[in-house]
Amino acid sequence: MNRTSINEPAREVPVLMEADVVVVGGGTTGPIAAIAAARRGSKVVLIERFGSLGGILTLGLNTKPSGAIVGGIALEIWNLARSVGGAGADYMATTKTGGVKIASPTDPEIMKMLLTRLCVEAGVEILFETFVSAPVVENGAVTGVIIEGKGGRQFVGTKVLIDCSADADMAAKANAPFVMGSGDAEAKMQPVSMYFIMKNVDLNRLAEWARTCDDVPARAIPHDEEGLAYGLWLTGFNGMLQRFQKETGVKLQRDNITLKTADGQMYVNATRVLGVNVFSPKEFTAAILECYRQIEGVARFLKERVPGFEQARLGQVSPILGVRETRHILGEYTLTGPDSRGETRFEDTIAADNSALDIHDPKGGDVDFQSMPPYEIPYRCLLPQGVEQLLVAGRCISADHEAHARSRNMPACMATGQAAGVAAAIAVEQGVPVRKVPIGKVQAALRELGMPLHAEEVRA
Missing domain, CATH: 3.50.50.60 (FAD/NAD(P)-binding domain)
Structure with a gap:
């Protein structure tokens, strides 16, 4: 029928x-x-x-x-x-274009x-x-x-x-x-994504490494250990991501990654799916599945390539898709x-x-x-x-x-x-x-x- x-x-x-x-x-x-x-x-x-x-x-x-x-x-x-x-x-x-005040x-x-x-x-x-x-x-x-x-x-x-x-x-x-x-005719929209948490990250080791890393050009790195709980923010990793994908064959979808702390936990913004019609149940579901695939790849990248993540593991995946524009x-x-x-x-x-x-x-x-x-x-x-x-x-x-x-x-x-x-x-x-x-x-x-x-x- x-x-x-x-x-x-x-x-x-x-x-x-x-x-x-x-x-x-x-x-x-x-x-x-x-x-x-x-x-x-x-x-x-x-x-x-x-x-x-x-x-x-x-x-x-x-x-x-x-x-x-x-x-x-x-x-x-x-x-x-x-x-x-x-x-x-x-x-x-601090970003490539100057300072940005962030709540x-x-x-x-x-x-x-x-x-x-x-x-x-x-x-x-x-x-x-x-x-x-x-x-x-x-x-x-x-x-x-x-x-x-x-x-x-x-x-x-x-x-x-x-x-x-x-x-x-x-x-x-x-x-x-x-x-x-x-x-317009193309109806371009910002892509969807999904946050996740990495547990057991050594924040002190990560912060010290990031201070001198040219591949993390956008950053907020507190000078005291207490400030790391809510104040560590890092964006970049572009070159490292390119090398990781070339050497492992793992395909990711973003040029950069953003890491930030809240209550001492590491929140990761690193996934992206383009051109999703979020009003289609099939496309919405496909985007979630693609985010899951990317999360596994990003978690592997962080553990293998970024100091401080050696003992880290996936802690939590958002139960909802992040939609930026419709x-x-x-x-x-x-x-x-x-x-x-x-x-x-x-x-x-x-x-x-x-x-x-x-x-x-x-x-x-x-x-x-x-x-x-x-x-x-x-x-x-x-x-x-x-x-x-x-x-x-x-x-x-x-x-x-x-x-x-x-x-x-x-x-x-x-x-x-x-x-x-x-x-x-x-x-x-x-x-x-x-x-x-x-x-x-x-x-x-x-x-x-x-x-x-x-x-x-x-x-x-």
């Missing part, structure tokens, strides 16, 4: 609950949005398909924002993590607990292990979402929906316009490359971001990682065209492919999540559409949270 489709019978869907604000996605962005809205008194429901919060930061073992965290709820959380030994001090990394990595397990605790303390209702299959749109405005779980299909009503799915899933299913990747919504404004270089001042700015430029070449070249001046993100980038009562936050905001190289990073994602949460709550308070929310009131609330709004307000 060669069926191309089936008919699904209509059915009534029971209502589980009603909320003021529903946040879809409990990754890096969603918890910040939920906390921001709930702290203003909104009834908030946060829906997450996994059993913990943090997404790529925690489950994905990424651990570290690519850049500085300059204020707001995100800085509050990082300082809280530091107070319980779950993060270190920020550090300045300290965090312990992913501690961060899971802290994000959950702050959500609960703010009054957020969390629905774990729950998949949101579709938004419900009536008369052009979102009125709720259909969720799926072991209890079947249910409905959660809302006055405002915040899409923190990373892939703009809710916006796309609400028929909001979007582009894929670069938005949909970009078409919002009321699209952040451009020049905007992301700090060339534009916006009257409706909701955050000044100081993330690094972090481009993984869609064609497979080397990683471009460098510091750039702070820039501003306008509220209009969070407002998808054609759908009311919907905000989008995280890496799928309205930004072009070039600007995305900064706005996709965690500090920017958390900042847009915070702004979306505040704006949603104010819209509910005042009984106005999110598209008409008074931006001055949103900005005043963000300033109260300690968030700089203009580029010149970011501390050096």
Whole structure:
């Protein structure tokens, strides 16, 4: 039987609950949005398909924002993590193009607990292990979402929906316009990858070797042993990787490797799969299998070629694939490359971001990682065209492919999540559409949270 489709019978869907604000996605962005809205008194429901919060930061073992965290709820959380030994001090990394200020990595397990605790303390209702299959749109405005779980299909009503799915899933299913990747005929997107941990690494030996190794041009190497737990960051190994592949026949897919520590463990960013359609179950699965193959090869390279890894072994592999780029919504404004270089001042700015430029070449070249001046993100980038009562936050905001190289990073994602949460709550308070929310009131609330709004307000 060669069926191309089936008919699904209509059915009534029971209502589980009603909320003021529903946040879809409990990754890096969603918890910040939920906390921001709930702290203003909104009834908030946060829906997450996994059993913990943090997404790529925690489950994905990424651990570290690519850049500085300059204020707001995100800085509050990082300082809280530091107070319980779950993060270190920020550090300045030396790269081929200059220094890059980087927020300290965090312990992913501690961060899971802290994000959950702050959500609960703010009054957020969390629905774990729950998949949101579709938004419900009536008369052009979102009125709720259909969720799926072991209890079947249910409905959660809302006055405002915040899409923190990373892939703009809710916006796309609400028929909001979007582009894929670069938005041109090729639809180029940054590649996917998967983090893993190596255990039993001699950090002192590795650090001493790396200080004088020309093949590790980008680095942050603490001078004290205590600092190694959260402050060792190394990127490079290009020549060593080329020789290893030539001599062993092992085929890897990246020109370089990034190593970083968190709580004394070594986190490795070294895999890459190009041209993956993450909306295809077959291609998504194939990418995971390819990452597994590459992880085995990289682990062998580290053990055989890099001092300090002689007794190391594979400790943990991320259970999720790291996806850098898919949909970009078409919002009321699209952040451009020049905007992301700090060339534009916006009257409706909701955050000044100081993330690094972090481009993984869609064609497979080397990683471009460098510091750039702070820039501003306008509220209009969070407002998808054609759908009311919907905000989008995280890496799928309205930004072009070039600007995305900064706005996709965690500090920017958390900042847009915070702004979306505040704006949603104010819209509910005042009984106005999110598209008409008074931006001055949103900005005043963000300033109260300690968030700089203009580029010149970011501390050096």
